[in-house]
Amino acid sequence: MLRFLLRRFGLALATLFVLSVLVFAASQLLPGDIGRNVLGPFASPADVQRLDHELGVDRPVYVQYLDWVWKFIHGNLGTSLEYQVPVASLLGPSLINSLKLAAVAFALVVPLSIFGGVFAALRRGRLPDRVITLTGLSFTAVPEFISAIVLILIFGVLLSWLPVTAAYPADADFFTQVYYLLLPGMALVLVLFGYIARMARTGTIDALESDYTRTAFLKGLDTATVIRRHVLRNSLLPTIAVIATQMGYLIGGLVVIEKLFNYNGIGQRIYTAAVNKDFTMLQSGVLVIGLVYLIATLIADILYSLLNPRIRYAAAE
Amino acid sequence: MNREWREQVEGIRQRGPIERTLLDEYFDIRYDRREFIRRATVFGLSLSTIAMVLESCGTTNPTPKVGGRLKVGIIPPPAHTIEPHTFADQGALETGSIAGEHLIRTAAGLQLVPELATSWTPNSDASSWTVKLRSQVKFQTGQAMTADDVVATYNRLVDPNSGSQAISAFKGSLSPGGITKVDDLTVKFQLDAPTASFPYLLSSTTYQGIILPANYKLGSFTSTPQTTGAFKITSYTPGVGAKYDRYNDWWGGHAALDGVDVTYYSDAAAADSALIAGTIDLIGQIQLATDRSLFNNPKVQIFSAHGATHRQVPMRVDLNNPLKDSKVRQAIALTLDRPSIVKTLFTSYADIGNDTPWAPVYPSSVGAPDIAQRAQDLTKAKQLMSAAGFANGFSITLTTEQTGEIPQLAQIIQSSVKQIGIDMKLDILTATAYFDGSQTGPPSGWGNTPWLNAPINITDWGHRAVPNVFLTAALETGGVWNAAHYSSPEFDAAAKGFIGAISLSDQKKFSKQAETILLADTPVIFPYFYYYLAAGSKSVKGYYGDPQGNVFLSHTSLG
Numbered sequence: 001m002l003r004f005l006l007r008r009f010g011l012a013l014a015t016l017f018v019l020s021v022l023v024f025a026a027s028q029l030l031p032g033d034i035g036r037n038v039l040g041p042f043a044s045p046a047d048v049q050r051l052d053h054e055l056g057v058d059r060p061v062y063v064q065y066l067d068w069v070w071k072f073i074h075g076n077l078g079t080s081l082e083y084q085v086p087v088a089s090l091l092g093p094s095l096i097n098s099l100k101l102a103a104v105a106f107a108l109v110v111p112l113s114i115f116g117g118v119f120a121a122l123r124r125g126r127l128p129d130r131v132i133t134l135t136g137l138s139f140t141a142v143p144e145f146i147s148a149i150v151l152i153l154i155f156g157v158l159l160s161w162l163p164v165t166a167a168y169p170a171d172a173d174f175f176t177q178v179y180y181l182l183l184p185g186m187a188l189v190l191v192l193f194g195y196i197a198r199m200a201r202t203g204t205i206d207a208l209e210s211d212y213t214r215t216a217f218l219k220g221l222d223t224a225t226v227i228r229r230h231v232l233r234n235s236l237l238p239t240i241a242v243i244a245t246q247m248g249y250l251i252g253g254l255v256v257i258e259k260l261f262n263y264n265g266i267g268q269r270i271y272t273a274a275v276n277k278d279f280t281m282l283q284s285g286v287l288v289i290g291l292v293y294l295i296a297t298l299i300a301d302i303l304y305s306l307l308n309p310r311i312r313y314a315a316a317e
Numbered sequence: 318m319n320r321e322w323r324e325q326v327e328g329i330r331q332r333g334p335i336e337r338t339l340l341d342e343y344f345d346i347r348y349d350r351r352e353f354i355r356r357a358t359v360f361g362l363s364l365s366t367i368a369m370v371l372e373s374c375g376t377t378n379p380t381p382k383v384g385g386r387l388k389v390g391i392i393p394p395p396a397h398t399i400e401p402h403t404f405a406d407q408g409a410l411e412t413g414s415i416a417g418e419h420l421i422r423t424a425a426g427l428q429l430v431p432e433l434a435t436s437w438t439p440n441s442d443a444s445s446w447t448v449k450l451r452s453q454v455k456f457q458t459g460q461a462m463t464a465d466d467v468v469a470t471y472n473r474l475v476d477p478n479s480g481s482q483a484i485s486a487f488k489g490s491l492s493p494g495g496i497t498k499v500d501d502l503t504v505k506f507q508l509d510a511p512t513a514s515f516p517y518l519l520s521s522t523t524y525q526g527i528i529l530p531a532n533y534k535l536g537s538f539t540s541t542p543q544t545t546g547a548f549k550i551t552s553y554t555p556g557v558g559a560k561y562d563r564y565n566d567w568w569g570g571h572a573a574l575d576g577v578d579v580t581y582y583s584d585a586a587a588a589d590s591a592l593i594a595g596t597i598d599l600i601g602q603i604q605l606a607t608d609r610s611l612f613n614n615p616k617v618q619i620f621s622a623h624g625a626t627h628r629q630v631p632m633r634v635d636l637n638n639p640l641k642d643s644k645v646r647q648a649i650a651l652t653l654d655r656p657s658i659v660k661t662l663f664t665s666y667a668d669i670g671n672d673t674p675w676a677p678v679y680p681s682s683v684g685a686p687d688i689a690q691r692a693q694d695l696t697k698a699k700q701l702m703s704a705a706g707f708a709n710g711f712s713i714t715l716t717t718e719q720t721g722e723i724p725q726l727a728q729i730i731q732s733s734v735k736q737i738g739i740d741m742k743l744d745i746l747t748a749t750a751y752f753d754g755s756q757t758g759p760p761s762g763w764g765n766t767p768w769l770n771a772p773i774n775i776t777d778w779g780h781r782a783v784p785n786v787f788l789t790a791a792l793e794t795g796g797v798w799n800a801a802h803y804s805s806p807e808f809d810a811a812a813k814g815f816i817g818a819i820s821l822s823d824q825k826k827f828s829k830q831a832e833t834i835l836l837a838d839t840p841v842i843f844p845y846f847y848y849y850l851a852a853g854s855k856s857v858k859g860y861y862g863d864p865q866g867n868v869f870l871s872h873t874s875l876g
Contacts, residue, residue: 036754036755045755082396082397082555083556084398085555090555090556093554149586149590156590156594157594160594163594163596164590164591164593164594165580165587165596167557167558167580259583259587260586260587261587262580262581262583262584262588264556264557268556268583269556272394272556272583275749277749
């Protein structure tokens with residue numbers, strides 16, 4: 001198990017290294033001079049050159065990269081070029097906000113879609129199965145900027161049940177925060193339900209058709225026990241992998257949802273940084289998301305291996 | 318009385334944009350009854366309507382409700398640090414304007430209203446202006462405002478090395494060293510050239526000109542309350558929002574609101590739904606193209622301000638392509654069905670342009686019959702194309718930005734010029750890419766930025782209280798934003814004469830010359846001038862849109 005974990009951890013570090021190189025290279029390729037961008041179009045070339053030197057962006061690219069990584073490792077994310085404040089002071093709250101939204105979305109979508117998928121599998125080919133599968137797929141096919149606006153219009157504007165914004169007041173308690181995050185959470189449920197439920201349904205059907213399930217029934221176990229002990233444990237394995245891969249999307253990819261609900265999440269923060277060419281914010285933000293994503297997949301791997309001994313043994317061999 | 322008064326006035330406001338604008342202007346700047354009657358008759362209001370307004374406004378305005386915090390949505394968030402002299406984007410100027418004040422306020426209707434200055438007097442040829450400051454004004458730091466503070470603020474605004482975004486506005490009028498203190502409450506502005514409209518440059522139309530203490534530390538605007546306005550900024554989170562509290566020692570008295578809470582929105586739809594749902598009370602600026610859901614919504618009131626915000630379609634006159642011929646440029650301009658364009662893009666919230674920067678809102682605009690309005694004339698356009706040797710048309714690429722209704726305008730132009738055989742391709746960039754690159758200006762050239770170098774483009778231009786910047790920056794020889802690379806000594810002379818002319822009749826004499834030259838040369842198409850629009854809930858009272866986009870809340874209340 002330890003060896004498995006070490007291998008996974010090493011792989012995560014290697015991935016992070018590749019990601020850091022890619023992010024840095026990509027931001028170097030973006031058009032525009034940093035000094036020119038900060039000083040504006042009328043600044044003289046000499047002033048632009050002076051600022052570039054002050055910021056250190058006229059040094060060789062590999063020196064800039066090593067300097068950036070070294071500082072990042074030591075917790076120094078740099079200073080935002082646009083706002084002239086430490087990047088961490090802006091990224092930190094945004095990341096926490098994104099994690100909160102992801103948590104609410106997870107709390108809604110995971111039980112709902114697993115229950116839906118398993119229920120559909122147990123009623124395979126019948127009306128509940130068709131309704132769940134078709135509804136889930138239909139919602140997944142609808143772009144989130146459409147489904148989110150429809151939800152805002154229905155629950156926020158027409159019925160006034162939920163706030164139309166996810167930006168809860170600064171002094172909001174836990175329940176108020178959840179209340180504000182329900183509507184964007186519901187929008188994410190619509191996006192993710194179909195996919196996760198489908199995985200859960202497929203996994204359950206496979207497990208139901210397996211020899212060990214048949215054996216369990218034949219030896220006289222009741223349906224509930226068979227499903228709990230034999231079916232679910234095996235059917236949820238691929239579902240966990242799918243859920244883990246959605247972490248990156250839920251943490252850093254919610255630009256549209258964050259925009260529509262005016263939520264200060266890390267996705268919108270990075271998007272704005274890219275538009276405004278705030279390179280320090282952009283680079284650190286993407287790397288932070290990468291870090292969170294890798295941690296999530298690492299946790300998923302551990303969960304996966306705990307549920308499936310074959311993984312542990314295979315890794316240990 | 319209050320209820321009856323409100324109902325009467327609201328009834329008239331709801332009749333249409335002209336009535337709404339006239340009333341808003343009347344209440345905002347409190348111009349006298351004679352001026353109101355003049356404007357109302359110019360815009361064709363019936364005598365019975367005028368009488369009703371005057372009757373209902375014969376007494377004092379209703380007493381505003383005191384208390385409450387106004388929740389304001391600003392789209393989009395400021396793109397840079399909040400540093401007044403560097404303001405260049407809508408989010409920043411709206412954020413700054415809630416706390417800041419200028420020497421003079423340009424109110425709706427382009428009227429100059431004293432703010433931190435009480436008077437401004439020119440010498441005989443308007444080459445020097447003496448400004449008297451209001452006494453008893455205290456910054457939010459507690460220190461008294463004096464001439465030293467005004468001199469320091471304006472020195473920063475005209476300093477080319479300060480990062481000031483007001484350089485283009487002051488170019489040719491005011492240079493470093495031109496601002497001197499006469500006494501504690503008097504400042505003298507010695508100009509580079511006579512400028513009759515100089516007070517407009519000292520007004521809120523130059524939105525970077527927020528007066529700050531002489532010892533103002535750069536970068537501290539959002540961390541230390543230090544303006545003179547009715548509200549002081551108490552917190553600011555980039556990209557998220559800002560908070561303001563009432564400043565109790567404000568020279569103007571006691572603002573009705575306890576404070577203001579600003580939320581930034583990146584998405585217009587999010588702000589719109591927040592307003593309709595009551596999450597916010599006011600949106601600082603809206604556009605018909607992106608906020609249509611607010612128009613005709615019974616929960617929402619639209620604030621419009623008659624202004625000169627517009628789009629320019631410059632055509633390079635110096636490239637070796639068909640646009641070099643003024644006949645071709647005229648032909649393109651003649652393909653546009655302007656009334657239809659305005660109706661499609663702005664319903665009734667815009668004036669038709671006539672390919673000169675003199676918007677109808679400017680008193681110095683000549684207008685018909687002396688300067689005829691350019692209208693669609695495809696026959697003449699085809700004749701001009703033939704005369705230029707392009708009877709079979711040609712291909713050209715129009716470059717523009719993804720801003721507001723501009724992509725729709727680009728498509729309209731594309732289909733319009735197709736009628737005279739021009740195959741126009743569209744290259745629509747993000748605003749960032751469109752304005753990217755250098756634009757150092759002459760004599761070293763217009764850099765490499767797309768918006769100053771494409772053969773034909775569409776660019777968004779903000780409102781100005783006088784057309785001077787459009788003349789000096791966009792049309793004069795060597796202008797820093799002269800995207801057409803246009804050069805005409807005759808036009809330069811007329812523009813210079815206009816800027817120095819003191820009387821309105823003299824101004825009109827020069828504007829007529831300049832407009833005639835521009836219509837003949839057509840270096841730039843000005844298709845329309847649209848109104849500034851804001852939206853609020855019905856509970857917002859005493860708010861009037863500023864054509865520049867500033868958000869002035871000192872007289873606003875919640876009921």
